Amino acid sequence: MGFPTAPMVTIAFKDLAKSNAASRGMPLERICFTPHPVWGKTDAEMYAYLEGNDPVSGKPLMKEVIDALTQPLTAEEQKTGSVEISTGPATYTDTAENLQQYYLDNGMTDFMQIVIPTEEKLAEMLKGTSHKPDEVVGKMSPARGSYPEWSFTVRQVAINAVMAGAKPEYLPTILAIAETGLTSLSSSTNSFATAAVINGPIRDKLNMNYGIGAMGPFAQSNAAIGRAWTMLSRNLSNSGIPGQTYLGTLGNGVNYNNLILPENEKDSPWTPLHVQKGFKPEENVVSVFVGFSISQGQGGIGLGVKPVPQYHEAIAYNCIPFGPLFGALIVCDPLVAQGLVELGYKTKEQLADWLQKNSLISAKNARSTLFANRWVPDAKTPDDAMIPYYQRADSYNFVVVGGQTNPYHMVANMSYRVSISIDKWS
């Protein structure tokens, strides 16, 4: 920035702060640390932090701050130049058992057994695409803008696909997911989850499950494609190092293989998601979402109304706990979608429009939420004014999956990011 700066970070983020400073070219940045947390502490408690010691150096905190701004720079702190970062040797040779351990010990797995990526298996996997192995697919980081982006090739994506247990025919879908640049292991303290909606004929070609138990472990393609997303996030973007590039305080079980949502297009009364996003019905497309996670929707009001449950009321109700950082991804069984059509919501857009106008929160409650500064109500808005959860109807997205064993839905506090053609990676 060009002026002396003393960055302050709580002790819980020591490793993150130091590694981030290093990756941005200031390995010796003068970071000052406070106890953790600051959020939720009283003014007196925070003042006591300032009067106390830096928990890393053990020295008085404010002296550290003042020294950070006034002590002359060392020669090391003024260095310029470029430092190459190695990601290790090209190959490892050992027994299968020891290689399993090697990949695990060096943070290259999801802590479950992998398929050892030999050159033979890699060559077989690469038959799944016409693209050259050295072609660059894209870039990815643990959180865009906060960490350096790593780049990666078709070959490197294919290696991770092998490790995840994918078949060659899954590779174009995995390459499309990789191209989105969205890590499935976001660094956020929130323990985010990710979802990939798959549309087009490829769902049947790969025997993807969009019927009974669509989101569960009941199809190899769903499972391996989802697992590959996490594997490649770990290895191609340096995501997922606890304390450094992963800070999710609770973690998220969805991260093992993510929400893979092949849309049940044949039983859905609505336009498929990829067509909503501008693709043709016959195109194969992956659309990715990120956010907090997914929860069941059975507690919603209106579901007991006869003869047609008031699904729209239930969805609106179930979105009430959503935070303002992300939008809503509503996952509906075809029976729910058909019920909503009977209620007059002929299109997903009509339902989104109704939800945007009718999912409301009082200004007072909005101001009391976390990240309240992201809500719209300004100081002039009275506390009892009801304001929409989301300012835009397209904050709501819908995908139809499921086997019609019951008219259930789930709600995910997730935002749409991007749709990528799978066909281009064939």
Place this chain on the structure above:
Amino acid sequence: MKMNRRKLLSLLGMSPALLAGPGAGAREKPAKTVSGPVKLTGVNPRGIAPAVQLVPMAPRLTSLDGKTIFLVSDGFPGADHFLAQMEAWFKKNMPGVTTEYRLKAGQFADDDPKLNAEIKAKGNAVIMAIGH
């Protein structure tokens, strides 16, 4: 530079076994030596890490007396209250320092060129806070 590089790599959270390259890599997390005859060769699944461009730190001040320090919140919850206490601390302990509080625009990691320009024009140093 050699010392710096090792330290840098360590700070980046990279496994030394991976970073050191073939041969030396075995020192950190060695694959066991085995007697079994069947061995496989696995390939490296890692992507391509960008080179780190070292950035020299800005020259320091000789003293804070009479200087203006911008207290910049990155927007994390509690940062505003924390910096208000920082302001109080300076008033009590270093009254010769002028403080100016600002909330940085954008997401946590976004740059705020407008604020940077203001600090450059009106300030001498920055204290930025804070993660949780």
